[in-house]
Amino acid sequence: xxxxxxxxxxxxxxxxxxxxxxxxxxxxxxxxxxxxxxxxxxxxxxxxxxxxxxxxxxxxxxxxxxxxxxxxxxxxxxxxxxxxxxxxxxxxxxxxxxxxxxxxxxxxxxxxxxxxxxxxxxxxxxxxxxxxxxxxxxxxxxxxxxxxxxxxxxxxxxxxxxxxxxxxxxxxxxxxxxxxxxxxxxxxxxxxxxxxxxxxxxxxxxxxxxxxxxxxxxxxxxxxxxxxxxxxxxxxxxxxxxxxxxxxxxxxxxxxxxxxxxxxxxxxxxxxxxxxxxxxxxxxxxxxxxxxxxxxxxxxxxxxxxx
Ligand SMILES: NC(=O)c1ccc[n+]([C@@H]2O[C@H](COP(=O)([O-])OP(=O)(O)OC[C@H]3O[C@@H](n4cnc5c(N)ncnc54)[C@H](OP(=O)(O)O)[C@@H]3O)[C@@H](O)[C@H]2O)c1
Ligand SMILES: *[C@@H]1O[C@H](CO)[C@@H](O)[C@H](O)[C@H]1NC(C)=O
Ligand SMILES: *[C@@H]1O[C@H](CO)[C@@H](O)[C@H](O)[C@H]1NC(C)=O
Ligand SMILES: *[C@@H]1O[C@H](CO)[C@@H](O)[C@H](O)[C@H]1NC(C)=O
Numbered sequence: 001x002x003x004x005x006x007x008x009x010x011x012x013x014x015x016x017x018x019x020x021x022x023x024x025x026x027x028x029x030x031x032x033x034x035x036x037x038x039x040x041x042x043x044x045x046x047x048x049x050x051x052x053x054x055x056x057x058x059x060x061x062x063x064x065x066x067x068x069x070x071x072x073x074x075x076x077x078x079x080x081x082x083x084x085x086x087x088x089x090x091x092x093x094x095x096x097x098x099x100x101x102x103x104x105x106x107x108x109x110x111x112x113x114x115x116x117x118x119x120x121x122x123x124x125x126x127x128x129x130x131x132x133x134x135x136x137x138x139x140x141x142x143x144x145x146x147x148x149x150x151x152x153x154x155x156x157x158x159x160x161x162x163x164x165x166x167x168x169x170x171x172x173x174x175x176x177x178x179x180x181x182x183x184x185x186x187x188x189x190x191x192x193x194x195x196x197x198x199x200x201x202x203x204x205x206x207x208x209x210x211x212x213x214x215x216x217x218x219x220x221x222x223x224x225x226x227x228x229x230x231x232x233x234x235x236x237x238x239x240x241x242x243x244x245x246x247x248x249x250x251x252x253x254x255x256x257x258x259x260x261x262x263x264x265x266x267x268x269x270x271x272x273x274x275x276x277x278x279x280x281x282x283x284x285x286x287x288x289x290x291x292x293x294x295x296x297x298x299x300x301x302x303x304x305x306x307x
Contacts, residue, residue, distance in 0.1 A: 030260065031268040037259030039066055042176045042221075043123020047071045047165075049102065049157060050129030052079035054232030055180065058247035059126050062255045064091040071096045071120060073113070074129065096120070102129050102157040103149045114164050124176045124258075125165050127158035130200075132234055135300030136193035136293035147196055154200035159207065166220065173219030176258060179208045181226045183270070187277050189286035193293040201226075205263065212262045224263045225254055228270040243269050 046063040050056040051072035060070045064087045072080055072095065080097035087095050098116050100109075131153050133146070158179050169175025184191040185201025208224035215222060228243060229235050230250045240246050245253075245267055254266030265271050277285055 027268075027271060030257065030264075031253065031271070034256070034260065036256045039063065039068060039124065039176070039255070039258060041123075042174050043121045043172070045069045045071055045120040045122050046124040046126065047073065047117065047120070047122055048126040048128055049073045049161065052076060052083050054234060055227070055230055055247050055251060056126070056128040057083055058251040059128060059255070060087060061090075061248070062251045063124065064093045064095075066255075067091070067093060068123065069094040069096075069120075071098065071117070071122075073098045073100050075099060075101050103152045105152060105156065110160060110164075117164070122165055122168070123174065124178065125161060127161060127177065127179045127204075129157055130154045130180060130234075132197045133194055136297040138193065139195055142196065150196045150200055154197070155203050158204065162211065166215065169220045170215055170218035175219065176221045176223065177208075177211070178223045178225060178258070179204050181205045181208070181224050183226060183228045183265075183274065183277060186226050186274065187285060187289060189282050189289065191293065192286070192290045193297055209263060221259055222262065223258060225257075225266045226263065226270075226274065227254075227266055228273050243273060245269070 046060075046068045048056050048060050048063075048070065051060050051070075052074045056074070060072060060083065064070050070084075070087055070093060072084055074080060077097070077099045080099060084095040084097050087093065096116075098113065100113050104110075131150060133142070162177055162179075165175065165177065169177075181204040182197075182201040184194055184198040185203075185205045187198070190202070191198035205224050205226065208222050212222035212224075227250065229237055231237055231240055231244060231246050235244075237244055240249070250267050253268065254264075257264050257266060265274050
């Protein structure tokens, strides 16, 4: 009796060890030796929303380096012209800029955007534009207009833009759509004090996975990227560290996962953090995240008082 319990435990234990060893080897392989796919096979243009800063701008540089033409979409015409000329001077590619404010529900404005995108052979769409809170807050402290803009920018923009590019992509049987989610979207407990942000990013994750299944057989690859903290104006983190890459390092790594993973953090150290976020008991991550954001809220409010 004792012997057979020992035997069964040994087999189960071995199974678990083999499973994690396999995951670990795949993880190392994915972020080191694996060859990237040829992104030009999807088409000659990449459209990036929120292209003038942070992660979006860094994505533009990575794709241009690979010889793809870049269409940049965000609000400020000045920033657009600046980033586009930077790219044209550095890489031998074409650029196009479109000034557009995604903080809108107005379909006629979107029609004007579609018209400008119409002529391009779009291979990759990067749904990057997104905003978060000024600082962590309780829902009752959020302005109704902030809730509106979170939904317009984080949910509406990528849903309608994907709908715009998908018919052509599935007709050509090639294309790739990348949606930017976040740790906040994959944490099983959600993220308290960023409830609306965290909810919009969870929408991105589920929407992308469902779409990937819908369109995989029609040659369109849909990918969902779920980063941790990256240096940017949005994250308000200015210094890189082991767990906080620069937008350049982050997107170099994320671009290499295109065509391979349909959902990934995009970066090796974020992959390790995500593993713990998903495997720790939920009450532990819930408490860690809540305490962390309570601290951030307190510091932000103190800073406001001083000014
Ligand atoms: N940074 C992080 O730690 C992190 C972590 C996880 C996920 N993410 C996600 O990654 C994405 C990019 O984040 P980021 O940190 O790179 O942001 P960022 O540095 O704040 O850049 C935002 C970009 O979006 C544009 N933009 C802002 N509002 C816009 C509007 N209403 N209409 C059109 N364009 C607009 C901005 O240009 P204009 O001002 O000229 O419009 C800018 O190019 C977001 O979806 C975010 O949720 C970021
Ligand atoms: C989005 O638009 C609304 C309504 O026009 C406005 O009140 C809000 O401040 C805008 N948000 C951003 C982030 O620009
Ligand atoms: C995500 O990507 C797919 C494929 O491009 C797209 O159709 C979908 O609208 C995007 N949006 C969300 C919320 O995932
Ligand atoms: C952040 O915003 C400032 C001011 O708008 C801008 O000069 C800077 O380039 C932005 N990006 C980063 C990564 O700090």
